[in-house]
Amino acid sequence: xxxxxxxxxxxxxLLLVVxxxxxxxxxxxxxxxxxxxxxxxxxxxKKSDSSLLAYAExxxxxxxxxEIHGVAVDASDQIYVCGKEGVELFDMTGNPEKxxxxxxxxxCLYIDQKGTIYLGIQDHVEVYNxxxxxxxxxxxxxxxxxxxxxxxTDSFAFLADAGKKVxxxxxxxxxxxxxxxxxxxxxxxxxxxxxxxxxxxxIGKENELWVVNPGRHTFEKYSYDGRLIxxxxxxxxxxEGFCGCCNPSNFALLSDGSFVTxxxxxxxxxxxxxxxxxECVVAEPDSFEAGTKxxxxxxxxxxxIIVLDPVKKLIRIFLKKS
Amino acid sequence: MPNRREFIQKLVRGSILxxxxxxxxxxxxxxxxxxxxxxxxACGSCSKAKDCNLPQARANTQMVWQxxxxxxxxxxxxxxxxxxxxxxxxxVHVYAMCGYCDLCGGYFKPxxxxxxxxxxxxxxxxxxxxxxxxxxxxxxxxxxxxxxxxCGKCVxxxxxxxxxxxxLQVRHDRCVNCNECSIARNCPSEAFSRVPANNPSLLNGxxxxxxxxxxxxx
Numbered sequence: 001x002x003x004x005x006x007x008x009x010x011x012x013x014l015l016l017v018v019x020x021x022x023x024x025x026x027x028x029x030x031x032x033x034x035x036x037x038x039x040x041x042x043x044x045x046k047k048s049d050s051s052l053l054a055y056a057e058x059x060x061x062x063x064x065x066x067e068i069h070g071v072a073v074d075a076s077d078q079i080y081v082c083g084k085e086g087v088e089l090f091d092m093t094g095n096p097e098k099x100x101x102x103x104x105x106x107x108c109l110y111i112d113q114k115g116t117i118y119l120g121i122q123d124h125v126e127v128y129n130x131x132x133x134x135x136x137x138x139x140x141x142x143x144x145x146x147x148x149x150x151x152x153t154d155s156f157a158f159l160a161d162a163g164k165k166v167x168x169x170x171x172x173x174x175x176x177x178x179x180x181x182x183x184x185x186x187x188x189x190x191x192x193x194x195x196x197x198x199x200x201x202x203i204g205k206e207n208e209l210w211v212v213n214p215g216r217h218t219f220e221k222y223s224y225d226g227r228l229i230x231x232x233x234x235x236x237x238x239x240e241g242f243c244g245c246c247n248p249s250n251f252a253l254l255s256d257g258s259f260v261t262x263x264x265x266x267x268x269x270x271x272x273x274x275x276x277x278x279e280c281v282v283a284e285p286d287s288f289e290a291g292t293k294x295x296x297x298x299x300x301x302x303x304x305i306i307v308l309d310p311v312k313k314l315i316r317i318f319l320k321k322s
Numbered sequence: 323m324p325n326r327r328e329f330i331q332k333l334v335r336g337s338i339l340x341x342x343x344x345x346x347x348x349x350x351x352x353x354x355x356x357x358x359x360x361x362x363x364a365c366g367s368c369s370k371a372k373d374c375n376l377p378q379a380r381a382n383t384q385m386v387w388q389x390x391x392x393x394x395x396x397x398x399x400x401x402x403x404x405x406x407x408x409x410x411x412x413x414v415h416v417y418a419m420c421g422y423c424d425l426c427g428g429y430f431k432p433x434x435x436x437x438x439x440x441x442x443x444x445x446x447x448x449x450x451x452x453x454x455x456x457x458x459x460x461x462x463x464x465x466x467x468x469x470x471x472x473c474g475k476c477v478x479x480x481x482x483x484x485x486x487x488x489x490l491q492v493r494h495d496r497c498v499n500c501n502e503c504s505i506a507r508n509c510p511s512e513a514f515s516r517v518p519a520n521n522p523s524l525l526n527g528x529x530x531x532x533x534x535x536x537x538x539x540x
Contacts, residue, residue: 036398038473195421244483245423
């Protein structure tokens with residue numbers, strides 16, 4: 001009798017184990033952790049030789065705008081950030097000084113020697129004085145225009161229009177003087193290729209106009225009347241070149257004429273000599289969130305490199321390692 | 323003067339007759355309704371479409387599997403988990419988003435030195451992307467669907483280095499619409515869902531409207 005009871009208990013126990021196993025298999029089995037035979041290892045591409053890293057991050061400054069798109073530095077090294085509905089100003093140590101509202105989203109900005117602020121807002125430029133008062137609104141560049149960069153000399157303003165794939169030269173009263181960089185085989189101008197809205201320009205130390213041609217991965221130097229003088233750059237996933245379909249996305253110029261460049265895809269900041277030779281890395285891809293785009297750049301009078309991180313909403317300041 | 327028994331008998335007979343009359347009327351009405359609904363088959367806005375038995379309504383309310391490119395992580399399981407070989411999931415090109423770039427992150431392997439159509443340069447394991455020169459410096463990329471296995475390598479490359487114009491989608495000229503999709507069961511990002519058969523596209527970004535009418539299974 002006792003033996004029979006033991007058999008029954010063991011049988012019930014086994015039955016429960018089987019039922020529990022089946023229930024686990026049916027309802028709680030984790031999804032198979034299968035390795036992907038078609039894996040595309042992007043992480044490998046984002047690793048670079050640490051000996052090429054010549055800069056160190058010295059400071060991070062939190063911004064308070066809802067979206068940030070552009071950064072610039074004035075003659076006294078104050079840092080300006082523009083974005084959605086406003087402009088924020090910091091002193092050179094990163095302390096917030098001022099903030100003023102604007103009507104729209106500013107994608108880029110430039111501060112001239114007198115402290116005048118030029119903002120690129122969608123299809124037009126708005127000019128503010130150093131106190132943040134609107135002083136002028138230039139005529140729209142057209143329906144499809146999308147101003148992504150501004151640079152100003154003593155007499156002219158240059159605008160990069162990613163929508164129309166052209167650079168405009170304006171006088172400082174807001175009158176358009178000429179268009180630069182449109183495809184012209186007779187003048188050997190290849191035309192700008194801009195697959196995504198990242199199109200930067202800058203003025204070199206001899207007042208020469210440099211424009212990124214991101215679809216061709218090149219920097220192009222133009223005279224003010226639109227003559228192509230020279231170009232450099234190559235597309236490559238390796239650290240010496242510019243990766244992806246449209247890079248560099250942004251650049252700034254150091255005091256010796258060297259180029260500081262930023263890229264998307266493989267998020268990195270690098271320095272090239274004035275002749276376009278790769279020199280060093282400022283920030284490696286692991287410094288940024290994957291997928292970060294629009295790392296705008298500025299350089300102050302001490303050659304500190306200021307990187308705008310729109311994902312982390314930070315101004316990040318990099319100094320050359322001694 | 324009927325007695326009580328006769329009155330009840332007449333009442334029962336009358337009730338049976340009335341019931342039969344109502345039933346016949348309802349059946350006739352229903353059979354007439356099945357012949358046509360009197361509408362122009364704009365079933366999308368019809369509140370009765372879900373329960374309607376008309377063939378036109380069934381075509382409009384049938385659900386099929388689709389994957390959402392916004393959730394897709396290109397894990398490769400679309401290529402390996404489908405009951406079909408090759409998979410019913412294919413790469414779809416949203417041309418309006420494409421930059422027509424020479425150095426295409428979805429076409430070339432990252433270490434490629436010369437940008438040409440050599441098989442050794444191509445990221446796609448089955449060479450299912452065709453590259454065609456348009457004009458300097460633009461190239462057009464088209465998907466050879468019979469060759470595409472839906473592995474998503476090109477989608478990952480295009481998303482990382484380009485505009486994300488290459489996207490994975492279930493192609494309904496191939497999909498057998500299993501009750502329980504075996505890819506959906508294995509999808510780690512739960513990107514699969516049931517969508518109406520007359521609008522099966524779940525593409526991302528601008529240009530998706532142009533692709534909306536493609537690959538409808540009715």
